[in-house]
Amino acid sequence: MLRKTDFYIDGKWIAPVVAKELEVINPADEQAFAVISLGSAADVDKAVSAARKAFTTWSVTSREERLAWLERLLAVYKSRIADMAKAISSEMGAPITMALDEQAASGTGHIKAFIRSLKEFEFERPLNGHDTVRLAYEPIGVCGLITPWNWPMNQVVLKVVPAIAAGCTVILKPSEIAPISSVIFAEMVDASGLPAGVFNLVNGDGPSVGAAMSAHPGIDMMSFTGSTRAGVAVTKAAADTVKRVSLELGGKSPNIVFADSDVEAAVKRGVEHVFNNTGQSCNAPTRMLVERSVYSKATEIAAETAKATKVGDPSQDGDHMGPLVSEMQFNKVQGLIEQGIKEGARLIAGGTGRPEGFNRGYYVRPTVFADVNNDMVIAREEIFGPVLAMIPFDTEEEAVEIANDTPYGLAAYIQSGDRERIKRVSKQLRAGMVRINGADHAADAPFGGYKQSGIGREGGHFGIEDFLEVKAISGWEDNAA
Structure with missing residues (x-):
């Protein structure tokens, strides 16, 4: 049986603070095929500490440095796409052809789209009609990312990649029902040469790790995809620290x-x-x-x-x-x-x-x-x-x-x-x-909805913008006398 019981924190695979294992079930035969660990608030604390430390340097990297990392990640992702498809098929039951051509391939497509968007994104520009007012788009900080089991890589890439491209650092909690694809993604990130602490992975369930992330004062933003009920819980837990919350929730289209x-x-x-x-x-x-x-x-x-x-x-x-x-x-x-x-x-x-x-x-x-x-x-x-x-x-x-x-x-x-x-x-x-x-x-198109389907948009330019703060600087002079 596959054992993936460590978490990826500060550029290293480490054991959880408290050992608590969970079997991952293959829905095709109802048998366990892998084992992971369920994390705790203590593991979240470690990940947040690593992410806050890394934010100091990653947030001021150049567009070119971030693009170079995206290109490396894309190359690694392509080289392991068959492994990714097999993991997705085993953990959530997607037929292997669909898992390769749609599920795993969605990650490739989104990375390419974010590369295009990052090349064109204006992180600084003058305010229309005001030559001395400069708008600066700056990374919001440490981001907690919670992703679902139904399209695991589609959602992981839609959150992790734009957040890091924007200059943020992240803690990812994938669904404990379908976590193996995210473990493989963490291995890809590690192989891509991303600096330690920029990306962190903590497995766990919603009431423990998800709630700890949502309420954590060291996390500046929560991005959640899942049920409307769980999205409400994330929003309530995040309210006391007044952090930004982005939600992609249910539908009845x-x-x-x-x-x-x-x-x-x-x-x-x-x-x-x-x-x-x-x-x-x-x-x-x-x-x-x-x-x-x-x-x-x-x-x-x-x-x-x-x-x-x-x-x-x-x-x-x-x-x-x-x-x-x-x-x-x-x-x-x-x-x-x-x-x-x-x-x-x-x-x-x-x-x-x-x-x-x-x-x-x-x-x-x-x-x-x-x-x-x-x-x-x-x-x-x-x-x-x-x-x-x-x-x-x-x-x-x-x-x-x-x-x-x-x-x-x-x-x-x-x-x-x-x-x-x-x-x-x-x-x-x-x-x-x-x-x-x-x-x-x-x-590249914005993905998201009205009413109880969520708050915010993912994908392309809109996905990067979601992880940025906007600062207005008055009295800016580009061509000082």
Whole structure:
């Protein structure tokens, strides 16, 4: 069994202050494949001390020095991308093809995007219309980073890289459910030659390490990705020290399918997006709103697409769907499918229980509900599993109203052949991201949402800016007489 029980603090792998081990479970067979340590407040203290010491020198390094480190990290990451994909597949159940091509590859894409953004970022500039007022963007300080299990490297890189590129130092606490990918990332950082203390890794759970980080007076900023409930806890714990808090939280994203779209392509694409990563994506389009004139056709296409979705062992190559990440997640999804049935939604594909041929592992059936109304629990709660709710609408105005009737506002999707309608509707949707007719979300584009989907934006220029303070200097003269 793989043993990764040390933490990476001040440029060295060290044992935790108090030994407390945790087995990491492979969701495909429910067996432990690795062991880590759960840290404590004492380990956080060590990491904060190292990060504060390193901030003194790292914060004043040049753009060129930080770019050189990013280039080295990119090279190391590429050389170990197969190791990263295997770790992600083992710890959270992503099929190995998807783990390599999407999960691990997201790290490469984001590092490249941050290199582009750092080259262009203006850390100093004059205030518009004021030649003697200088704006200086300076690193906020020591940053506590808490990342989730569902897209481990996507989120680790979206936080660690821009923070360090901005001149900050960091303490990373990955999810204890999927920690091995972050241990490998720490090995990459170590191999990249980053000065000691700039990056630190402490494994642990939320109530111990996460809470200690959020409340720590030596941490200047917390960046958290996870559930809205946990994000509220981080915010409350951070309040006493008035530190900045950046949150990327849940979603219940609408996917509006108008009759003037290519309905077959739009519905199939939407269903496949929900089932990608076994539905464990915060921006998944889990509410499909369909214009009534094509609703019957859409439900047939959705059911056929779900029934054609293969479920299989994540260690095998292919485009199949893997298991959910844990027993807790499995039980939650099963309960919400049961809830949908009780509420009277029409089950047209999938349902409760494991797929045929599986008697262990956290595998679930790709599930589609039709005739859902937006007051049902399955239309309001983030299920975080391969479950789609289909809702009919009659008018454009009704579609927008249903789409916005949610406590979340992370992403929204529009399928239409009418350019003017697309522009009109996209501006009315209360979401941080809108994707039209299957368009991709660029790595440089801001990722984040409205309402209870979070605070702040990640990615590219916006991701670097999130870790900076702005200082106004009056009386600045560039060309003194």
